[in-house]
């Protein structure tokens with residue numbers, strides 16, 4: 250059984266949501282998010298940089314959320330929620346998966362990290378720069394969604410799961426509404442029954 254080491258509101262939600270979309274069994278292992286625990290040798294053995302999430306599947310342990318999503322899809326997805334490997338659509342799919350974390354999520358993450366690490370004396374210019382990068386990334390996704398329900402078009406894919414978690418973080422940390430096409434996209438994402446089940450599982454309210 251897949252084990253997802255997770256703290257509510259963090260990136261492990263991507264894997265939980267994907268498992269709900271696929272109907273893949275999993276177990277959530279709650280993680281103490283305190284800096285002290287994440288710096289402990291016990292946690293560093295699972296995640297060498299002291300972050301969450303971690304996922305294990307038998308002998309395999311992983312510590313990067315987008316890689317976990319791709320692994321779960323490839324192993325348990327039976328071809329669902331991603332275009333055929335090697336196709337043009339697969340290239341676009343990979344682009345949005347990586348963009349969600351490496352470009353968009355990074356700018357948002359820097360806001361969170363800066364506010365936490367420099368809470369007594371945050372540099373407003375640094376935060377403003379990261380907010381501006383986050384807005385630029387949000388606008389790029391919004392533009393790409395023009396005339397589409399999902400980022401690849403009519404088919405929902407794991408790229409929407411990757412982006413959905415990033416939008417969740419945008420709403421939490423930017424303190425402003427999602428721009429343009431992102432607001433209706435967010436409504437479509439959160440209306441999915443798998444999203445709702447993932448939220449219930451994350452908060453410990455799953456049936």
Ligand SMILES: N[C@@H](CCC(=O)N[C@@H](CS)C(=O)NCC(=O)O)C(=O)O
Nearest residue numbers: 259260300301302312313314315350
């Ligand atoms: N690229 C990594 C980022 C992991 C990450 O930044 N996790 C956040 C929570 S969502 C965290 O542990 N933050 C605490 C810290 O950076 O000290 C992934 O996608 O797994």
